Amino acid sequence: MDWNRYRFRSLWPLPAPPGEVYAVLERVEDCPRWWPQVREVHRTDGVTGTVRVRSVLPYDLAFTARETRRDPAAGVLEISTSGDIDGWARWTVIAAGAGSLVRYEQMAEVCKPLLRRLAVPGRPVFRVNHRLMMRAGRRGLVAHLEAV
Template sequence: MAHYDFLTIWRTLAPLEAVWDAIHATHQWPEWWKGVESAQPLKPPGQDELGGIIRYRWKGRLPYTIEFDAETTRIELLNLIEACVDGDVRGVGVWEFLRDGNITEIRYSWQVDTTRLWMNLISPVASPLIRWNHDLIMRWGAEGLSEHLGAEVRMKTG
């Protein structure tokens, strides 16, 4: 398996609560986030909002799609959303929400291993392209969130 660690940071003047609502409602991402082809709920969350499963299908500029199921494993209201994923990639994604004066900062950490044979075979040479594709999809997310919230969203990657 090939391993990837991604960190994306979005910063906006939009209120934390509005940003939280947009990110938390993942089934609505296809409405505003280019690259999210589908976000299909498979299992509703429990009363604690944990255990819900959504199947995502993503497509960037490269000629492949990624599909995986994400199960919500941790939520701290207005602070953190964590999900374990399994499918074409396996690992953990964590959204963190922070206030910095008037600025809302959103940090997305994505630590995954690829499970598709072809991705593992080409990883030594394709890793920079896969990283570029991921960053592009996250840029599309920042642009979509900006339009969705009516506030500029700036992005940096790490």
């Protein structure tokens, strides 16, 4: 087992139609407005940008995100990442009753030296940290969708 590789999956039931949710998720530069752990997003061109995130633990992760798939008809947004984390992340938005169900999937290899050194003892804590970040993201997105 590679202790520096992670696979994450989250499901977010949301009270808004898929088109509205997708429209918010594709405006990545606005994420810091509703997702407190996404500290900065700066577009460098039409498909690439830099991102800095920080959850409960006192460390930042900085990476370059490059759009690899944008498919509004399928409700899919996908990026590749490089920097403190290498891998990919994907949002899939589908209809669910009167609202939406959002599936977030991520494959990541941690490249940040400190986190690599703490891989074995830190792994359970890093997973909880990610879970807390995702929970806060869902709450922030729900509040944002209700305010729009």
